[in-house]
Amino acid sequence: MGEMNNNLIGGVWREADDVSENTNPSDVTDLIGLYARGGAQDVTDAAEAAEVAMPAWAGATPQLRADLLDRVAAEITRREDEIATMLACEEGKVLLEALGEVRRAAHVFRFFAGEALRLTGDALASVRPGVDVEVTREPLGIVGIITPWNFPIAIPAWKIAPALAYGNCVIFKPAEQTPGSAHILTQIIHEAGCPAGVFNLVMGRGSVVGEAMTTDPRISGISFTGSVQVGRQLAGACAANMKKLQLEMGGKNPVIVMDDADLETAVSVCLNGAFYQTGQRCTASSRLIVQSGIHDAFIAELSRQMQALKVGHALAEGMQIGPVAARSQLESNLYYVALAAEEGCDVLGGEQLTRDTEGYFQAPALFLGASNAMRSAREEIFGPCASVIRVDDFEEAVALANDTQFGLSSGICTTNLRYAREFKRRSAAGMVMLNLPTAGVDYHVPFGGRKASSFGSREQGSYAAEFYTSVKTAYTYAG
Ligand SMILES: NC(=O)C1=CN([C@@H]2O[C@H](COP(=O)(O)OP(=O)(O)OC[C@H]3O[C@@H](n4cnc5c(N)ncnc54)[C@H](OP(=O)(O)O)[C@@H]3O)[C@@H](O)[C@H]2O)C=CC1
Numbered sequence: 001m002g003e004m005n006n007n008l009i010g011g012v013w014r015e016a017d018d019v020s021e022n023t024n025p026s027d028v029t030d031l032i033g034l035y036a037r038g039g040a041q042d043v044t045d046a047a048e049a050a051e052v053a054m055p056a057w058a059g060a061t062p063q064l065r066a067d068l069l070d071r072v073a074a075e076i077t078r079r080e081d082e083i084a085t086m087l088a089c090e091e092g093k094v095l096l097e098a099l100g101e102v103r104r105a106a107h108v109f110r111f112f113a114g115e116a117l118r119l120t121g122d123a124l125a126s127v128r129p130g131v132d133v134e135v136t137r138e139p140l141g142i143v144g145i146i147t148p149w150n151f152p153i154a155i156p157a158w159k160i161a162p163a164l165a166y167g168n169c170v171i172f173k174p175a176e177q178t179p180g181s182a183h184i185l186t187q188i189i190h191e192a193g194c195p196a197g198v199f200n201l202v203m204g205r206g207s208v209v210g211e212a213m214t215t216d217p218r219i220s221g222i223s224f225t226g227s228v229q230v231g232r233q234l235a236g237a238c239a240a241n242m243k244k245l246q247l248e249m250g251g252k253n254p255v256i257v258m259d260d261a262d263l264e265t266a267v268s269v270c271l272n273g274a275f276y277q278t279g280q281r282c283t284a285s286s287r288l289i290v291q292s293g294i295h296d297a298f299i300a301e302l303s304r305q306m307q308a309l310k311v312g313h314a315l316a317e318g319m320q321i322g323p324v325a326a327r328s329q330l331e332s333n334l335y336y337v338a339l340a341a342e343e344g345c346d347v348l349g350g351e352q353l354t355r356d357t358e359g360y361f362q363a364p365a366l367f368l369g370a371s372n373a374m375r376s377a378r379e380e381i382f383g384p385c386a387s388v389i390r391v392d393d394f395e396e397a398v399a400l401a402n403d404t405q406f407g408l409s410s411g412i413c414t415t416n417l418r419y420a421r422e423f424k425r426r427s428a429a430g431m432v433m434l435n436l437p438t439a440g441v442d443y444h445v446p447f448g449g450r451k452a453s454s455f456g457s458r459e460q461g462s463y464a465a466e467f468y469t470s471v472k473t474a475y476t477y478a479g
């Protein structure tokens with residue numbers, strides 16, 4: 001067990017009066033460590049330190065920022081096994097998935113090292129004679145970054161890296177459930193030579209630290225990933241305090257399987273999208289909308305492969321699905337499994353599993369014979385569960401795919417170019433996948449959705465500049 005009872009504020013590690021326990025969902029008797037539970041004063045102090053650091057960092061050359069991000073990327077890569085092990089232990093994703101996530105975080109830092117050098121502006125002719133117009137992007141200011149437990153290093157990376165690349169100072173509040181990866185990332189950024197006050201870690205309760213972030217006048221914007229409920233609260237608070245806001249929240253992502261789909265591709269797309277990472281992805285495929293002609297063959301093969309998935313301790317050799325990340329999440333998943341049965345589905349799997357260790361293990365589940373009107377098919381579960389909805393044709397499939405409060409990602413499995421093209425145009429989602437899983441996105445292109453899934457500008461890729469910079473229009477009259 002480790003003692004990580006400290007936050008990083010103004011370049012100094014500060015012990016907190018209170019701690020939270022970081023436990024392993026694969027084995028609840030394994031206490032990974034005790035982590036700092038900071039409070040509102042820590043946010044105030046971090047904002048004060050960031051305010052002091054801000055002018056120099058905003059004025060630093062892009063080379064200096066790029067070099068810092070490069071060093072962070074290199075160190076993440078050097079420590080990838082250690083970080084992946086921490087991530088697998090505290091979040092519960094299997095080691096290979098954890099390693100993939102750590103590598104993604106390193107790629108993100110490397111990508112934004114380059115972006116620091118590529119930030120562009122516009123020069124335009126004025127409508128008035130003798131006047132030049134320039135449009136430039138300046139740092140937004142001090143940003144609050146609030147992240148969830150399901151991608152404890154990749155999501156922080158894709159918020160922190162652009163924030164630093166574009167000259168902002170950061171106050172980072174990771175999920176209490178997964179402080180270990182956040183603490184290591186903070187060490188790495190600090191030890192890579194990030195100036196004091198530019199990057200601050202404030203671990204603590206979401207309600208306390210989040211509230212302090214939304215009310216501190218020095219913080220210009222908040223980037224959040226998590227539940228719709230907390231996202232809505234933040235939207236109200238940020239509007240009241242005139243703060244820029246970027247939200248990434250839930251999904252109920254559909255995959256349409258057309259009769260003409262390649263069966264093997266469709267099964268592998270849905271197996272991955274619905275069940276990998278224990279279904280704990282906002283991009284998970286939770287509604288499988290299957291055309292009648294392929295329905296039975298598709299379900300037979302998907303069920304066979306689903307039931308063969310190896311569920312167990314995240315560090316055990318050959319495991320494909322780790323535990324659910326927390327007891328409360330497992331209880332919620334089991335509630336939805338029971339609800340789907342009550343609503344008339346034929347439920348396959350979904351039961352709690354026992355293994356050698358005391359963890360939150362659950363069998364992946366299919367809710368067969370679902371309708372899109374059922375609560376189990378409309379509400380985000382965030383577990384290894386997918387509703388299967390049978391349809392007659394493409395039109396019905398597209399209508400159901402779009403009939404949701406969410407709009408993050410969507411997919412279609414088809415060999416018909418016309419269906420693929422039509423779906424790409426008509427899907428009411430921010431990301432559309434053709435013969436690919438709805439989850440598992442690239443790190444260099446925009447990420448985000450529509451409706452209740454997202455709010456504000458896109459994350460990742462060069463589109464991240466939209467949130468982390470503020471546009472300035474300068475007029476010059478040279479006489
Ligand atoms: N889009 C996504 O990727 C994710 C979606 N979810 C959805 O949310 C459900 C619940 O998960 P949960 O972890 O509780 O998600 P939350 O939205 O509660 O947590 C996400 C982050 O927000 C923080 N937070 C909590 N309350 C506040 C607040 N009032 N103000 C500011 N920040 C706050 C949390 O801190 P703390 O950890 O201290 O509570 C955490 O850092 C899941 O079942 C899933 O449906 C969850 C995670 C990721």
Ligand SMILES: O=C(O)CCC(=O)C(=O)O
Pocket residue numbers: 150151155225280281282283438439440441
């Ligand atoms: O699917 C992905 O690659 C990213 C998913 C994600 O960001 C999330 O679940 O929060």
